[in-house]
Amino acid sequence: LCITETCPSCSVTVLSDQFSPNTTSDVAAGMLIPHTYPDTPIHRQKQWFKETFTYLFAISNSAEASEAGIHLVSGWQVFKSPPKEELPFWSDIVLGFRPMSEAELQKFPQHRFGQAFTTLKCDCPPYLLWLEKRLKATGTQMYTRKVADLWELHGEYDIVVNCAGMGAQQMVGDKQLFPVRGQVLKVHAPWVKLFIRDGDGLTYIYPGIHRVTLGGIREKGSWSLSPDAGTTRDIFDRCCSLEPSLQGAQDIEVKVGLRPSRLCVRVQREVLSQGGVKLPVVHNYGHGAGPQILLSDTTDFPPAPPLLPHTVTSCKTEHFSTKIE
Numbered sequence: 001l002c003i004t005e006t007c008p009s010c011s012v013t014v015l016s017d018q019f020s021p022n023t024t025s026d027v028a029a030g031m032l033i034p035h036t037y038p039d040t041p042i043h044r045q046k047q048w049f050k051e052t053f054t055y056l057f058a059i060s061n062s063a064e065a066s067e068a069g070i071h072l073v074s075g076w077q078v079f080k081s082p083p084k085e086e087l088p089f090w091s092d093i094v095l096g097f098r099p100m101s102e103a104e105l106q107k108f109p110q111h112r113f114g115q116a117f118t119t120l121k122c123d124c125p126p127y128l129l130w131l132e133k134r135l136k137a138t139g140t141q142m143y144t145r146k147v148a149d150l151w152e153l154h155g156e157y158d159i160v161v162n163c164a165g166m167g168a169q170q171m172v173g174d175k176q177l178f179p180v181r182g183q184v185l186k187v188h189a190p191w192v193k194l195f196i197r198d199g200d201g202l203t204y205i206y207p208g209i210h211r212v213t214l215g216g217i218r219e220k221g222s223w224s225l226s227p228d229a230g231t232t233r234d235i236f237d238r239c240c241s242l243e244p245s246l247q248g249a250q251d252i253e254v255k256v257g258l259r260p261s262r263l264c265v266r267v268q269r270e271v272l273s274q275g276g277v278k279l280p281v282v283h284n285y286g287h288g289a290g291p292q293i294l295l296s297d298t299t300d301f302p303p304a305p306p307l308l309p310h311t312v313t314s315c316k317t318e319h320f321s322t323k324i325e
């Protein structure tokens with residue numbers, strides 16, 4: 001969309017083997033809360049976050065906000081012991097960042113410290129549909145197609161932008177890209193208005209426009225797309241211990257996605273060349289970092305299993321119409 005807007009004379013085509021609602025992005029809670037990438041300078045991560053926040057804040061402040069699924073959300077990040085960094089690098093970008101008061105902390109008897117702030121949440125399924133609608137309005141073609149190798153696109157296109165997420169591991173043979181399996185519950189609990197995040201990054205409650213997302217888990221190197229019943233129960237219990245009213249949540253949907261993780265996002269220009277023919281490529285993938293990712297943890301992850309289903313590459317959903325017993 002940015003390309004069509006900044007360069008209207010370009011003809012843009014989107015090729016993807018899956019579109020919304022079958023992408024990893026559809027699984028994401030869509031909360032704007034940065035994860036630190038160990039191999040990217042903090043000033044660059046801060047600049048990315050600031051630009052993203054400013055861009056989405058403007059949408060949240062427009063008549064399009066509800067269709068786009070972008071809204072402000074206030075709440076708390078709570079810690080069992082005070083974090084090493086009292087002021088995270090993003091504290092002056094989110095709105096109204098401050099330490100929680102003693103009175104607020106009384107809600108969380110197991111936690112001793114907390115931060116209150118307002119950030120943005122992007123409800124990804126409506127957001128992706130909104131982007132698709134805007135793309136189609138510019139005349140952009142969208143085709144369902146699995147690309148086995150970027151080189152197959154030479155001759156058809158002048159420039160390729162690679163946003164294949166986890167699919168880039170096979171498509172460009174990137175061994176530095178690895179899955180961090182996530183599982184979340186999307187529930188009906190409209191009385192939950194404030195977000196709550198445990199500072200360990202594992203447990204979170206994120207109210208969206210229609211559903212509340214409960215998380216989570218981060219399983220490095222796991223390619224399993226099957227929802228795990230034990231994990232569902234564990235997530236539900238952890239979230240209920242932070243917000244006991246969730247015991248009354250209804251209509252539980254369980255979603256699994258594979259975060260496309262790297263020590264640093266790959267935003268890079270490359271020129272592929274064969275027999276004197278060139279194909280300029282811009283890579284943009286690896287947006288799956290998490291606070292628990294350590295350098296030593298990320299070597300020797302297994303490649304995608306050969307039987308990974310091609311119809312659903314990186315996410316899966318299961319529905320429960322009743323409460324979790």
Ligand SMILES: Cc1cc2nc3c(=O)[nH]c(=O)nc-3n(C[C@H](O)[C@H](O)[C@H](O)COP(=O)(O)OP(=O)(O)OC[C@H]3O[C@@H](n4cnc5c(N)ncnc54)[C@H](O)[C@@H]3O)c2cc1C
Pocket residue numbers: 015016017018019023024025026027028029030031032033145146147148163164165166167168171181182183184216256257258259260284285286287288313314
């Ligand atoms: C449980 C969970 C919760 C999360 N919560 C958050 C959150 O709150 N905030 C946040 O910022 N991030 C969150 N994330 C991370 C977020 O999901 C990712 O950062 C994001 O989805 C990555 O987007 P992407 O477009 O790079 O990849 P994807 O959404 O996976 O898109 C890649 C696209 O490329 C296509 N593709 C792949 N391979 C090929 C191929 N060979 N040929 C053609 N097409 C191909 C796919 O079909 C897909 O359409 C979460 C992730 C998970 C799993």
Ligand SMILES: O=C(O)CCC(=O)C(=O)O
Pocket residue numbers: 029030031033182197201204215216259290
């Ligand atoms: O870390 C968070 O709190 C947001 C959720 C997320 O980004 C994730 O689960 O990957």
